[in-house]
Amino acid sequence: MSIVVNTTTPEGIILAADSRQSYRNMKGMARVGSENAVKLFQINSRIGAGIAGLAFLVENGVPKNLSQFIEEFKHEDGVEDMEVEEVVQGLYHLFNRKYNWEDQLNDLEASIGNDLQSKGLKIINVQRKDNQVHFTFQNPQGIVEEINAGLDIIEVLVAGFNRDGSHQVFSCRIPGQVQKLRDSYQIDKQYGSSWIGQGDVITRIVLGFDGRIVNLDFVKDALGTLGEAEVQRQLQGMEYNIQWGTMTLQDAVDFATLMIHTTSAIQRFSDGINADPGDMPGVGGPIDVAVITPDHGFVWLKKKKLNFEDVEVDLDRCPYI
Template identity: 25%
Template sequence: MTIVVTVKINDGIVLASDSATTFSDDDGNVVKIYNNANKVFNLVKGLPIGGLTWGAGGIGAASISTITKDLRRRLSGKDPDHLDWALGDNYTVEDVANRVKEFFFDELFRAEFGQEPPPNFFLGFKVCGYSAGAGLPELWDFRIIGNDAVGPRLMRGQDSAGPNWDGEYEAMDRLILGVGSKFKDVLVTEGVPAENVQEAANRVIGQLSVPVVLAAMPIKDAVDLATFMVETTIRFVGFNMRAATVGGPIEVAAITKHEGFKWVQRKLFFSEELNP
């Protein structure tokens, strides 16, 4: 499990995540947790486009981190076998999201698994940032669920602002939406007809949810909010009676119109003095 967060405002979009990656056996029991996985990426260096991943840590032997850097090489025009993938002057974030789907699902996933993926396979990938010449950012979402590709879907258009979170939902669902992830199940057990559960849940969330984002909030406050959301989830899971599958260093990046993709905080496995 993991936590990935975006906070989209008028002045840009913030990406944040934990660093935990979990390995389980065939029965779903946690075998090992590492706390140095990379989940936040600049998809093309020099362009205001970022990515966030959660779910499966790899496809085949390669990690999602390495695969994403392979994709970045293509999008940057540095792969001689795929020069047509290089982003031109009129690229859109939707174009990039579609390339993510084509690369991860149509090419790598199908080559590795064919029509028989591992049980309960799931991979999520968010693409966010600015289309060429755009004044406001966008957020797109792509997922592989079992043997199917879902999306890319536009989650927040240029005129939409707010937080989004995926992976470990419980802490932020309770804090921001006002209900836990099992709320709809409880409605069913309490006698609400199944066909009315979603409507009832929407009504309750509409009254209990807490607005935490103004579209005009400064980018630094969006950074602070995204960091808070990841940190709170890490602490919530850490005190829960379960394996600490959310944790490690928090990584945060901000994408703005004029500054582009900028790291706010990140972990490095090498010394800056030795590798300037």
């Protein structure tokens, strides 16, 4: 699953990502496929991107790492002149085409529907939202039950500077939508931190809770009596008061890498939460870090290199043939 963290400050933008590539095998068991996967990319001289979620897509019958699609996108005509929003829209449409998730969701819905009917269960309602299918059905005893199923998602985070010097940060989910996270022209969105992937640990640390809190009965009651807006307002009081607007670039590096190290450590010692046990330790391996500033553009602070014994090679510094 992995995690990508962005921290945006007045001095510049930090992108950091882990390197673990995990998956579930044919028996549904969690496996670590690699500790050296590339999750962070330089798109052009001003913009970077990170990916999390689904690790492979099948093209022409062959599984391909998502990094291969991004490398192909980087070399398309006109990418160097793209603005931040153009990059995220380009990647969003690219992965929407390559994933072919609509057909896969149709197949998933049909498979679950056939399975329920073969067991003598009466399907009452079927609803879809993004990558999820929700079934409501009645068993032979007349009891109404529910089940959710869904596809793995692809998450992309894009950050950088536009040609006029303004900065922006966007995220997108496939299936899902594009969302603007930071914008130097919007007072309430100028600075802060954002993350994609297995972000429950960071969300608990920074916000004081994670999204699964809505599954608790007392929160459901509060949502019904107070309304979502009021519950959200009160929960915002749990967020740590971090002065993003005064944070230095080095502090932003320290924050982003600390969040990744902490997530990896918590996953090492835990296996989900008591209310939802069992989780994949999807964060680990070396951390890549990039810095983006208006004056220097995209600069690698730390990047994995190919190595064997005491020899290292950075292919980005090798000449093209």
